[in-house]
Amino acid sequence: MDSEINSKVNLQEILNTLEVDRKKIAETYQTCYILAGLTILILIVSIFIRFPALGVFGCLVPLIIGIVMYFRIDDEAKKYKSAYKINVVGAALKSINETLAITPLSGLPEYEFVSSELFTTEPDRYKTQDLITGTTDKTSFWFAEVHAEYKTQTQTKNGTRTEWHTIFEGIIFAADFNKNFNVSTVVRPKSFGASLGAWFSKNVFSFGNTEVVQLENTDFDNKFVTYSKNQIEARYILTPAMMERILDLNNKCDETISISFIHSKMYIAFPLSQNYFEAPIHSSLLAPDLLTDDLSIVKFMHDIVHELDLNTRIWGKE
Numbered sequence: 001m002d003s004e005i006n007s008k009v010n011l012q013e014i015l016n017t018l019e020v021d022r023k024k025i026a027e028t029y030q031t032c033y034i035l036a037g038l039t040i041l042i043l044i045v046s047i048f049i050r051f052p053a054l055g056v057f058g059c060l061v062p063l064i065i066g067i068v069m070y071f072r073i074d075d076e077a078k079k080y081k082s083a084y085k086i087n088v089v090g091a092a093l094k095s096i097n098e099t100l101a102i103t104p105l106s107g108l109p110e111y112e113f114v115s116s117e118l119f120t121t122e123p124d125r126y127k128t129q130d131l132i133t134g135t136t137d138k139t140s141f142w143f144a145e146v147h148a149e150y151k152t153q154t155q156t157k158n159g160t161r162t163e164w165h166t167i168f169e170g171i172i173f174a175a176d177f178n179k180n181f182n183v184s185t186v187v188r189p190k191s192f193g194a195s196l197g198a199w200f201s202k203n204v205f206s207f208g209n210t211e212v213v214q215l216e217n218t219d220f221d222n223k224f225v226t227y228s229k230n231q232i233e234a235r236y237i238l239t240p241a242m243m244e245r246i247l248d249l250n251n252k253c254d255e256t257i258s259i260s261f262i263h264s265k266m267y268i269a270f271p272l273s274q275n276y277f278e279a280p281i282h283s284s285l286l287a288p289d290l291l292t293d294d295l296s297i298v299k300f301m302h303d304i305v306h307e308l309d310l311n312t313r314i315w316g317k318e
Contacts, residue, residue: 014087019285021080026282028073035066077281084279085130092291096299099134102277106131107144108172116174116267117186118258121167123148130277136302137311141175143301145276170272173301175310177266183229184263185213185237187246189256190225217243223250237261245308252300268304272297 039059046059085104093100107128114122126148133142148167153160213226213234220226220243228234238246250257255271276294279285305311 011088011091014091015285015290018080018084018088018279021076021083022279022281022285025073025077025080028069029077029281032066032070032073035062035069038062039066081279084285085277088279088285089277089291089294092295093132093134093298096295096302097134097136099136100298100302101133103131103133104129104277108142108146108174112174113146113148113172115262116172117184117260117262118172118188118267118269119148119167121150123167124151125149125164132298132301134302136305138178139176139305139310141173141301141305143171143173146170146172168269168271171270171276171297171301173268173270173304175266175305177261177264177310180264181237181261182233185226185228185230185234185261187224187226187238187259189258190221190223213238215243216240217247219247223247223256242308249304249307266308266310 039062042059042062082104085102090102093102107130110123110126110128113119113126113128126146128144128146131142131144133140135141147169149164150167152163152165154163155161211228211231213228213231215221215226215235215238217240220238224246226234226238246257246259249268253270257271258269260267274293276297280290
C-alpha cells in the first residue's frame with residue numbers, strides 16, 4: 001500500500017514539474033502564432049495601401065522573431081514530450097502490470113511487420129513508435145503504433161505524380177504463442193477482395209501453396225477468411241474455443257482485426273486512427289482524465305493474453 005501511495009505522489013510531482021514546462025511551451029507557441037498573424041496583417045495592409053516597402057520591412061521583424069522563437073521552443077517541446085512518455089506514461093503503466101515498459105523511439109521493426117504476413121502489400125514508407133513490452137504469467141507480449149504506406153506513381157503532362165496510400169494505421173500486437181508453427185496461418189477480414197481471392201484459391205489455384213481453410217464456425221467464416229499451407233495445423237490452432245475468443249475480441253473493436261500465427265508468435269493488427277501516449281501542449285497535465293484513453297488501450301492489449309487464453313500451455317515448443 002505504501003509503495004502504491006508513494007508511486008502516486010511521485011507521479012503527481014512529475015506532472016507538476018512538467019506542467020510548468022508545458023505552460024511555457026504553450027505560451028511561446030501562442031506568441032509565435034500571434035507574430036505569424038501580425039506578419040500576414042502587415043502584408044495585407046501594405047498591399048491595400050500600395051506601400052510595398054512597409055510590407056517588406058514591416059514583415060521582417062515579427063517574422064524573424066517568430067521563426068527564432070519557434071525553433072528554440074520546438075527543441076524544448078520534443079524534450080518535454082519524451083519526458084512525458086518515459087516518466088508519466090512509463091510510471092502509469094506499472095499500475096496495470098509491473099513488467100510493462102515503454103520505449104518511445106522504438107517500435108515494431110519493418111521486417112517483422114512484413115514477416116507477420118498480416119498484409120499482402122510491402123510498405124514503401126514505414127513509421128513506428130511507442131513500443132510497449134510486458135509479460136503476464138508465462139506469456140511475453142509487445143505492441144507498438146505503426147503507420148505503413150505504399151506509393152503509386154502516375155505520369156502526367158507536368159511530370160511524375162506520386163501518391164501515398166495507407167496499408168495500415170494503428171497498433172500491431174504480438175505475443176509468444178509457445179509453439180513453433182510449421183507453416184503460417186493468417187486470418188484476414190472478409191471483404192470483397194478477400195472473398196474473391198478466397199474463391200480463386202478454393203476453385204482455381206492456390207496462392208503460393210496457401211489455401212483457404214474452411215472452419216466449422218459459421219460466424220467466424222462469415223467475418224474472416226483464413227489462409228494456411230497446412231489445413232490440419234490451422235484447425236489445430238483455431239480450435240472452437242479460440243475462434244469464439246477471437247470473435248469476442250473483434251466485437252470489442254471498431255474495425256475488423258487481422259491475425260497471423262507464424263514463427264511461434266501470434267500477431268494482431270488493430271486499425272486505429274487515434275495517436276496514443278502523446279503529451280498535451282494546449283491543455284493541462286493536471287486534468288483528472290489525462291491518462292484515461294492511454295491506459296484504456298494498454299489495458300485492452302494487456303488483457304488479450306487472458307482473452308485468448310494464451311497462458312494455457314497446451315503445446316510446448318519443439
